[in-house]
Structures are given as structure tokens and as C-alpha cells.
Amino acid sequence: MACALTGASYGSITRAPLSAASHSRKYLLMNIYLPIAEMSVNAALFLGMGWAVGFLSGMFGVGGGFLLTPLLMFMGVPTAVAVGTGSMQILASSVSGAVAQYQRNNVDIKMGAVLVVGGVVGSVIGVSLMKILRQVGQFDLFVALSYVLFLGAVGALMMIESVGTIRKRQTGQASPRKTGQHSWVHGLPFKMRFHRSKLYISALPPAMIGAFVGFMAAIMGVGGGFVMVPAMIYLLRVPTSVVIGTSLFQITFVMAVTTFLQAVQNKSVDVVLALLLIVGGVIGAQFGAAAGAKLKGEQLRFLLAGLVLLVCLRIGWDLMNKPVEIYSIGPVIGGAN
């Protein structure tokens, strides 16, 4: 306990320059001392960051966790706090969407429940693994590698798809639609009838997808919509009308559980930091949604893919390049070593 109490006292090495930079902007808005991150930050700067991420997530219709969590880490927030606080912010930004989708009857509750059950299992595993990785000093590496891997794959696929669609639209070709195909997914046991999705499939694939997304959510501080939505469409063949609502339903519940677990196991949820980001984010999302309405779907996906790939490259660059400082200091967590 003593270790946990003193743990957050040592942050990443970028903390000092940050507080110095924000000091000069003191007249703009007061600095806020974050109780869990244990750093003094400029409130306006973090509100602005929340706004920017909210704008992009409103524009592209994504949660924005994959942008926000790395951004917090670049700002010097300890990785664990960035991930833990990220899940709280995602919960806030997805809950209203989930309620709206539910009211429009766009949620397959049964499918959602299976996804949530899987998600909670994944989250529990993820949060526990995070604790172990922090003790052995490999958590930052694991997070960075996960980001490079997932953002790289999803970004590249989205880029290829959107470029293809834009080309086809230019040449006037209609994209062929495949329907009623059976895949290996339909041969698994524990079949369940999902009325809202008009599916009769095994409960295992959605549970596994949910678990995987829950795991990612805990480790990377993301909602995981960018993995879950394609998986539901292409693997489970859930109708597009219920995909968004059902994935938001899963994200909301899994994020609530993840936030709770992060607070209990890793003490890495900073409510003050999260509130700054939430307030900035909800306002930004309103402007973003208005901006996004002016663009075509494939154009948006193309831009989003570019953004995803940029974040991926930036993190990858930091991993591959010889760091200026090869040493780092941190607290002893849970009596390791």
C-alpha cells in the first residue's frame, strides 16, 4: 500500500517541461493539479485537447480513444493514468450515443449482452495483465506495440477500402454486394437466435470478439469500435442498421467495468483529468458532427485512415529510434524485484 501511495509520485521525464510551459500561460486559465497523475497542467490546454479529439470523433463517428490516449502520453501523463482515464472519457462519450441508439431500437440487446459478457472477461484479463506488465517494466512497450499493430492494420485496411470506393465512384462502377454467404462461423456450437440481427449463430464468435475488444480496451485505453464494427459486419454478418447501436451498447458497459477495475487494481483513473477531457470532448463532438455531415462516407473513411496511420507511424517511430535517454525511472509497483 505504501508503494501504491507513493507510486504515482514519479512520472515520466517530460513532466517538468510541461509545467514550465504551462506556467507562462497562467493568466489564460488557472493551472490544475491532477490528483492521480500528480502533475500540474494547464486546464485550457487539456480542455482544448478534449475539444480537438471530440471534434474528430464527432466528425468520423468514432470514440476517439485511439487518439486521446496516445496524446495524453505525449503530454507526459503516465501511460497507466492515460489508459485508465481514457476509459472513463470513452464511457462518457459513448453513453449518450448508446441511449439514443437504444431509443431508436438499433440495439440487439441479446447480441449486446453476449458481447458484454465476453468484454468483461477480456477487460478483467487486460487490467490484471497491465498490473503485471507495469511491475516488470514492459507496460509502455506493450501498449506501444499494440497501438502500432492495431492502428497499422485497421488504418491500412480502411485506406484500401476507401480508396477503392472513391475510384469506383469516379469510374461509375457499382460495388457488388455479397449476401447470404455461409462462413466457418456458422458451423460452431452453442447456437443462439439473435432476433434483432436476424441471425442464428453460435454465441462463441460474438463472445470472443467481445473479449478481445474488452482486452484491448483495458490495455490500450480505447473503446475498440474500430475493431468491433468491422468484425460484426464481416465475421458475424450483423445488419449494418444494428451494428453501431450494438457496439455502442457493448462499449458503454465494458468501459464502465474497465473504469471501475482500473480504479481498483491500478489506481490509474484521474477524475479531474477525465472531467477536463469530457467537457472539452462533448463540445468538440457537436462541431465535429456538423463538419462530418458535409463529407461523403468514403472521404471520411479515407481521412480517418490517414489519421490512424499517422498515429501508428508516430508511435512506431518512437519505438524504433534510439531514444535520447535510454534510462527511465519509475516507482516500485507492488513490491516487484
Place this chain on the structure above:
Amino acid sequence: MARMPLALLAVLLLLLPVLAQDSRAPRVGPPRPAATPNADAPLETVEADVSTRTLEVTTGFTGHEIIVFGAIDNSQAPEGDANYYDVVVVVEGTPFPIVVRRKSDVGGVWINTSSVTFSSVPSYYAIASTRPIEEIAGPSVLERNAIGFQHIKMTPSASYKGVLKEYEVAAFRDAVIRLKKKQKLYVTEPKDGVVFAGRSLFRAAIPLPANVPVGPLVARTYLFRKGEAVSAHIARVTLHRAGLERVVHNFAFLHPAGYGLFAVLVAVGSGLLASTFFKRRNA
């Protein structure tokens, strides 16, 4: 019944060392060096205090400058000789165990590959002095009094004996000092860090940055004459959380489950509140 006074006496006897310690001036740090220049004259001593005994870290905390001030009693400095005495002030934070990790290139990716745990490293360490400390005293004197970054007591955990070479552990040690300096947690004010006002009064300004770890600080003031520490004094500053900052931090660490639920409720509440607000505005 007759045993009562005896028991009372026993308790008193047990308490005696504690009481005696309390009544003495707080001199827990390095022992006061004995030096007798003029046998007939009374010894010069230094006394010091800190401008702020307790500092509160609140939500608005952006760092704080503490002033260590003091005076030399029985100064024997000849008239007009301003450089007769040197004063060094060391402000040290609570020691904590820390892990130092070293990255190396593993197949093109930079990965933490080795680490050393130091069982106690001061969270904060500031030196202020009238002149650079190397000019004031020799390394052995500085080491004995734990003055200077290279003399900070850092003991690696025993498990590294034989695994890592001496110079490797030294590199980890240097890294701690370098990184702490970068965080502005190890600071030095070698020139005019301590300023004399008159013959025996002096003051030193110590900047505590916003990221200073919360906990008690110890301010040690040394009086040097001709390269020897002739007197020392210890003062304390407590740095504690206060206000909203304290409430949130204690909630998170003492009642993690309650805090977790609270965090979930805040997120859900603010998310729903925001959406109803904007729905009404956009309608």
C-alpha cells in the same frame, strides 16, 4: 496497590529517552562536527528556519518557493571579511524506493532490458550555497555530510551484487541524478544561492516545482569555515495534500471501489447531461 508507583516509574523510565529526544534541538542528520579554533572564544553556531513550515498541495498548486533563513551566532569573522564563512543549505525530500530501467536495441525496437532498484532515493534534493560546493570543502567533507548529488545515499537492492558490475550500477545511479535534474527535482543553486544580509544573517530561496513529491522535507543548513563544517542545523517542512486535491486522492487510494463507482457515475452523468443539453439547444 503498592506496585502502582513502581509501574509508573517504569513507564517514566521507558519514556525518558523519548522525552529527552523531544526536548533536544532536532539534530537528526549528520553529527555536529567538533572544531575548536580558539579555545577561549565561544564556538560559532548556525541556526536556521524555513519561511513556511507547512505547505499545502491543492488543486491550484503550481510549485512554491521556500526561504531558508538563518544566522551565525558568535561569529568570529574579522571586520570586512565577507568570505570568512560559507553556508550550504540542503533541502531533501522523503526517500522512496525506485526502479531504474535501461533500454537497449532488441531487433530494431528499443526495449527495457535491465533494471536496478534503489531502496531509497530522496524524492527531492536541492542545494543552495554561497559558492560552488566544490570550492567550499573537499570531497571527503562533503561526502560525510551528504552534500552534493554524487554524495546522495542510494543503495541498490542486494540482488544486484554479482549480476551487474560496479560501473554499471554507477551508470544507473548517474541516470537517476540526470533524470531527476531534468524533472527539476534535483536542483542546485551554486552561485548566490545563499545570500548574506549583513554580518551574520543569511537567506536562501529554494524553488519547489509543481511536481515535487508530497511528503516531509528536511532542510539542513551547514556552516563552513576554511573547508570544515563547524555547525549544522535541521529544520523541517511538511508538504501535504489539502482541499479538493486531498479529498480526491484519498478517495482514490483509500476507497478504490467507491472511487471507481464514483468515476463511472461521473462519466455516465456528464455524458447524459451533455447530450440532453445539446439536444435541447439543437432542437
